[in-house]
Amino acid sequence: MPKERLVVVGNGMAGCRVIEEVLKRDPERYEITVLGAEPRVNYDRIMLSPVLAGEKAFEDIVINDAAWYRDNAITLHAGRAVLRVDREARTIEAEGGLTLAYDRLILATGSDPVRLPLPGADLAGVVTFRDLDDVETMVAAADAGGRAVVIGGGLLGLEAAYGLVRRGMAATVVHLMDVLMERQLDEASGWLLREALSQRGVETVLGAQSEAIVGTDGRVSGLKLKDGRTIPCDLLVMAVGIRPSISLAAQAGLICGRGVVVDDGLRTSDPAVFAIGECAEHRGVAYGLVAPIWEMCRTLADVLTGDEDAVYEGSLLQTRLKVSGVDVFSAGKFSGGEGCEDVVFRDAGRGVYKRVVIENGKVAGAVLFGDAADGAWYFDLMKRGEDVTALRDTLIFGQAITEALRGVDPKSAVAAMPDSQEVCGCNGVCKGVITTAITDLGLKTIEAVRAFTKASASCGSCTPLVEQILTLQLGDAFEVQTGPKSVCGCTSHGHGVLRKRILEEELKSMPAVMQALEWSTPDGCPTCRPALNYYLLAAWPGEYRDDKQSRFINERAHANIQKDGTYSVVPRMWGGVTSSLELRAIADVVDKFAIPTVKVTGGQRIDLLGVAKDDLPAVWADLNAAGMVSGHAYGKALRTVKTCVGSDWCRFGTQDSTGLGVRLEKFMWGSWTPAKVKLGVSGCPRNCAEATCKDIGVICVDSGYEIHIGGAAGLHIRGTELLTKVAGEDEAVWAICAITQLYREEGWYLERIYKWMDRVGLDTIRAQIEDADLRKALYDRFAYSQRFSRIDPWAERVAGRDGDEFNPLSRRLEFVGA
Amino acid sequence: MNAMLIPATGLWTDVGAITDIPRRGARRVPTPGGDIAVFRSGDNEVFALRDRCPHKGGPLSQGIVHGRSVTCPLHGLAIDLASGEALGADRGQGCAPVIPLRIEEGRILIRTDG
The missing domain is CATH 1.10.10.1100 (BFD-like [2Fe-2S]-binding domain)
Known part of the structure; x- marks a missing residue:
C-alpha cells in the first residue's frame, strides 16, 4: 500500500517541528514533502536577534540541516513559494510549475511583518525584521556605520536595535506607547529596561508617533515624528508587529479570521487541511511566540498519527528578551487586576525587580527584571494552577529559597x-x-x-x-524599631535617608528612587509620591520634570478645591498691595463668571470662591491680562508675604516694610517647599503684620532687621524665635532666602518650618545662616532654583499646558439618559 | 483592561481613547445625571465610577490614583476603583456606583442606564 502523502507548506519553525513530532510517533506512515519560500534549510527564527548582534552565526541556528531531510526521506523544495491550493483535486501548485498531490496538507505559512503605511516607506534602507534576508540587509547597512531608527519598542524592535548597536551603529527606538514592551512589562520594569538599554547604547523615544519617513535620492535619511522632530538615520527598521500570512488559505476558500481558523485538532474548515503556528487562529487567538507553536505541533502530530481526538487547548504565554546581560521575563497577568495581590521585591544593588501577581491563591502572572532565573518556576506554578498560599512569604525569593524553607519554621x-x-x-x-x-x-x-x-x-x-x-x-x-519612622508602607526608609540618597546617588526620577531604595510597591502610594516628587524637584531644579499625577489636586489644578467640587482662586498681590486696575479686573472677572463669593484672606489677598473647574483657565486669562499671577494659595510653596505700611506712611515705621515684603515676594514666589511658607514683614515692633506668628517673620527696628523663624497660627499656635539680626535690606533678603533654601533642602515633606526647627535645632540653623560662605552658597542655590520656578503656572495653563486636567474627557454624553 | 465583556447591545458611548487619560489620572465625563469619572491606573487599567465619593460627595476624578484605588481629594477616603467601595478603615462607608465600561481598540466605551 502506498504511503499517505503529507505536504507541509512552510519550512519554518512550525513546519519542521510538526514533521519531527510525526516522525517520532510513526516514522513510516507518511511520504513527506516540505515547501519553503526561503531558499535555505530550516533555522531557528527566534535566534535571528543573536545573529544580528553577531553573537551567533547562521550555522549555529540551523535546526535541521540538509542531511536531516535526506536521512528522513523528506523532500524539501526550498525557495519555492506555494501559489495555489486546489482542495477538490487535493493538489498544490508552487513556483516553477511544480504541482504536488496531497492526502493531508499542513499550512505553516507563518506571518508577515507589518509595514506601516507611512509616506516614504518604500525608500531604500527601510526594512522589516523577519528573516535571514532582513538580517543580511541590516548587517550590510551596519557595516557602513551611521545611525539606525527602529520603529517599535516591543521585543523584536528592542532586539533589532541592540543588535545594530553591537554592529557599530547608533540606534534609537521610537515607540508609540509610554512604556517599552508595554504588553509584557509594567512601568517599573519598563523603566529599568530603558535604563539598561541606554547603558548599552540604545536610545529610546517614548510616546512618539511617526509621521513620515524622509529621504534623499531615494534613500532613507530620517524619521519625522508628529511632534515635529526629525531623527536622522541611514537605516530604518519597522518592528511594529506581525500579521498571520493567510493569503494562500483565503484564496483556497478556507475560513479565515485574523489567521486561518482551526479547531482544537488544528483542522481548518477542510478536514484534510491543517494549520499551525503563527498563521493559525485558535479560539480567536493568533500566537506570535514559539512555545504555543511547539504545543500545537505536538497535538497535530497526535492527530496525524491516529489520535483524532487529541486536543490543543490554547497556551499561556511567557516572554523573554534576548539582549545580552538584560534578563527580562514576563508571563500572564503581569500587572495585576481585580482580586489580585502584588508581591514586589527589588534589589537595588543588583538592579533586580520582581513582581509576582497572585489571584485566588494561585500565581496569575509575573514580571522579572534583572534576575529571571525563576521565570520558568513561576510559569510552571502558573500553568499547574498550584495553590501557593503556603509559599506566600518566600515565593518572591524564588524556587531555591522557597523549597529550602518549605515547612520549616x-x-x-x-x-x-x-x-x-x-x-x-x-x-x-x-x-x-x-x-x-x-x-x-x-x-x-x-x-x-x-x-x-x-x-x-x-x-x-x-x-x-x-x-x-x-x-x-x-x-x-530586643528593642524593636527605634529609628525614624518610614515615609509610608511602600518603604522602610525615613525621609532623611530618602533625601540623602537622592542627592548622593543622583537619583533623578521616581522609578529610579523606587528601585534604588527598594520600594515594596510597583509605583508608590499617595503618601510617598507627593513627597518624592517634591524631593526630586528640590534636588534637581531644571532637570527633574514635575509629575503632576503625584500632586494633590490643589497643586495639580493650581486652585483650592472646595466642598462642592468648585475651586477658589487667589491672585498674587505682592506684599498685600493692590491697585484700582487690579481691583477692577477682579470685579469684572467676578461678574463675568458669576463667582458667588469674594472674600479677603488673612494673608492680605482676595479669594474668589466657587469657580467651576472648566472655567479656571478663562478666569486666569482675564486675571493675567491685568498683570496678576497665581498666588499659590493652594501649594506647599511660598504663600503670602504680609506687610504693614512701614516708613512710607506710618508714623512709627522704622524701615520700608512694604517695599521689603514686595521685594521678597517678587523674588521668592513660585518656589516649592516641604510645607506652606508664610512670611510677614512688620515695620516696627508693634508688629501690625503679625510677623511673629509666620514661618519667617521680619521685625524692622531702627538699627536694621530682626529675622525670626518658626511661627505658626494654625493647628498649633507658636510664636517665632529670633534667628539673627542684620543691618541692611539686602542682607535681610539674602538671609531669608538662605533660610528658605536650607528648609527646602532639609525639611521633610509636610513638615512646617517650626517642626523642622524643633527637629534640627535653632542653633544648627543659625550657625549656617550666620556663616557668610554657607549663607551665600544657600542663597545661590535658591536663586538658581528660582530660575525655573518664577513662572506663572496660570499663564502656562491658559496657553494650553495640561489641557486634559481642565477639559472633560468627552462632552458627547448629552443624549444619554443617566 | 477592566473591560466588562457585555454584548454591544446597550447604549455604549465612545468617550475617548485610553491615552486621553494620563497614567495614574482621571478625566470627567459630564452627563445629565452628573459627572462620571474615568480612571487610568499605572498598569493601564481603565475604570469608571460616578464622580461622587460615598462620604461627602467629593469629586473622585480629582483624587490621586494609586494601584487600583483613588484617594478622595476632600477627606482622603481611599476608594476601590473596581467596586467603588471605600477601603481600609473606611470600609463599609458606602460605595460610588460603578459605570459599565469596555475597551475596544484602545477606545473607552461606557454605558449609562436608561
Whole structure:
C-alpha cells in the first residue's frame, strides 16, 4: 500500500517541528514533502536577534540541516513559494510549475511583518525584521556605520536595535506607547529596561508617533515624528508587529479570521487541511511566540498519527528578551487586576525587580527584571494552577529559597543556621559576627547591630533576618524599631535617608528612587509620591520634570478645591498691595463668571470662591491680562508675604516694610517647599503684620532687621524665635532666602518650618545662616532654583499646558439618559 | 483592561481613547445625571465610577490614583476603583456606583442606564 502523502507548506519553525513530532510517533506512515519560500534549510527564527548582534552565526541556528531531510526521506523544495491550493483535486501548485498531490496538507505559512503605511516607506534602507534576508540587509547597512531608527519598542524592535548597536551603529527606538514592551512589562520594569538599554547604547523615544519617513535620492535619511522632530538615520527598521500570512488559505476558500481558523485538532474548515503556528487562529487567538507553536505541533502530530481526538487547548504565554546581560521575563497577568495581590521585591544593588501577581491563591502572572532565573518556576506554578498560599512569604525569593524553607519554621531555621553563614551579602557579615556582637557588646537594637557590624546597613534587605537573630539572642529584651519612622508602607526608609540618597546617588526620577531604595510597591502610594516628587524637584531644579499625577489636586489644578467640587482662586498681590486696575479686573472677572463669593484672606489677598473647574483657565486669562499671577494659595510653596505700611506712611515705621515684603515676594514666589511658607514683614515692633506668628517673620527696628523663624497660627499656635539680626535690606533678603533654601533642602515633606526647627535645632540653623560662605552658597542655590520656578503656572495653563486636567474627557454624553 | 465583556447591545458611548487619560489620572465625563469619572491606573487599567465619593460627595476624578484605588481629594477616603467601595478603615462607608465600561481598540466605551 502506498504511503499517505503529507505536504507541509512552510519550512519554518512550525513546519519542521510538526514533521519531527510525526516522525517520532510513526516514522513510516507518511511520504513527506516540505515547501519553503526561503531558499535555505530550516533555522531557528527566534535566534535571528543573536545573529544580528553577531553573537551567533547562521550555522549555529540551523535546526535541521540538509542531511536531516535526506536521512528522513523528506523532500524539501526550498525557495519555492506555494501559489495555489486546489482542495477538490487535493493538489498544490508552487513556483516553477511544480504541482504536488496531497492526502493531508499542513499550512505553516507563518506571518508577515507589518509595514506601516507611512509616506516614504518604500525608500531604500527601510526594512522589516523577519528573516535571514532582513538580517543580511541590516548587517550590510551596519557595516557602513551611521545611525539606525527602529520603529517599535516591543521585543523584536528592542532586539533589532541592540543588535545594530553591537554592529557599530547608533540606534534609537521610537515607540508609540509610554512604556517599552508595554504588553509584557509594567512601568517599573519598563523603566529599568530603558535604563539598561541606554547603558548599552540604545536610545529610546517614548510616546512618539511617526509621521513620515524622509529621504534623499531615494534613500532613507530620517524619521519625522508628529511632534515635529526629525531623527536622522541611514537605516530604518519597522518592528511594529506581525500579521498571520493567510493569503494562500483565503484564496483556497478556507475560513479565515485574523489567521486561518482551526479547531482544537488544528483542522481548518477542510478536514484534510491543517494549520499551525503563527498563521493559525485558535479560539480567536493568533500566537506570535514559539512555545504555543511547539504545543500545537505536538497535538497535530497526535492527530496525524491516529489520535483524532487529541486536543490543543490554547497556551499561556511567557516572554523573554534576548539582549545580552538584560534578563527580562514576563508571563500572564503581569500587572495585576481585580482580586489580585502584588508581591514586589527589588534589589537595588543588583538592579533586580520582581513582581509576582497572585489571584485566588494561585500565581496569575509575573514580571522579572534583572534576575529571571525563576521565570520558568513561576510559569510552571502558573500553568499547574498550584495553590501557593503556603509559599506566600518566600515565593518572591524564588524556587531555591522557597523549597529550602518549605515547612520549616523561620525561627528554627535561623537558629539552625551555622555561625559561618552569611547574613548580610552587601557587607559580608556572617551570623556568628552578629551573635558575638550582641552578646559581647550588649547590643539591643537593630541600629546598634548595624552600627557595630554593618549587617543590614546597606541595602537593608536582610533586616528581617537580623531582627530574628536579635529576637533569638535576646528574647523580650530586643528593642524593636527605634529609628525614624518610614515615609509610608511602600518603604522602610525615613525621609532623611530618602533625601540623602537622592542627592548622593543622583537619583533623578521616581522609578529610579523606587528601585534604588527598594520600594515594596510597583509605583508608590499617595503618601510617598507627593513627597518624592517634591524631593526630586528640590534636588534637581531644571532637570527633574514635575509629575503632576503625584500632586494633590490643589497643586495639580493650581486652585483650592472646595466642598462642592468648585475651586477658589487667589491672585498674587505682592506684599498685600493692590491697585484700582487690579481691583477692577477682579470685579469684572467676578461678574463675568458669576463667582458667588469674594472674600479677603488673612494673608492680605482676595479669594474668589466657587469657580467651576472648566472655567479656571478663562478666569486666569482675564486675571493675567491685568498683570496678576497665581498666588499659590493652594501649594506647599511660598504663600503670602504680609506687610504693614512701614516708613512710607506710618508714623512709627522704622524701615520700608512694604517695599521689603514686595521685594521678597517678587523674588521668592513660585518656589516649592516641604510645607506652606508664610512670611510677614512688620515695620516696627508693634508688629501690625503679625510677623511673629509666620514661618519667617521680619521685625524692622531702627538699627536694621530682626529675622525670626518658626511661627505658626494654625493647628498649633507658636510664636517665632529670633534667628539673627542684620543691618541692611539686602542682607535681610539674602538671609531669608538662605533660610528658605536650607528648609527646602532639609525639611521633610509636610513638615512646617517650626517642626523642622524643633527637629534640627535653632542653633544648627543659625550657625549656617550666620556663616557668610554657607549663607551665600544657600542663597545661590535658591536663586538658581528660582530660575525655573518664577513662572506663572496660570499663564502656562491658559496657553494650553495640561489641557486634559481642565477639559472633560468627552462632552458627547448629552443624549444619554443617566 | 477592566473591560466588562457585555454584548454591544446597550447604549455604549465612545468617550475617548485610553491615552486621553494620563497614567495614574482621571478625566470627567459630564452627563445629565452628573459627572462620571474615568480612571487610568499605572498598569493601564481603565475604570469608571460616578464622580461622587460615598462620604461627602467629593469629586473622585480629582483624587490621586494609586494601584487600583483613588484617594478622595476632600477627606482622603481611599476608594476601590473596581467596586467603588471605600477601603481600609473606611470600609463599609458606602460605595460610588460603578459605570459599565469596555475597551475596544484602545477606545473607552461606557454605558449609562436608561
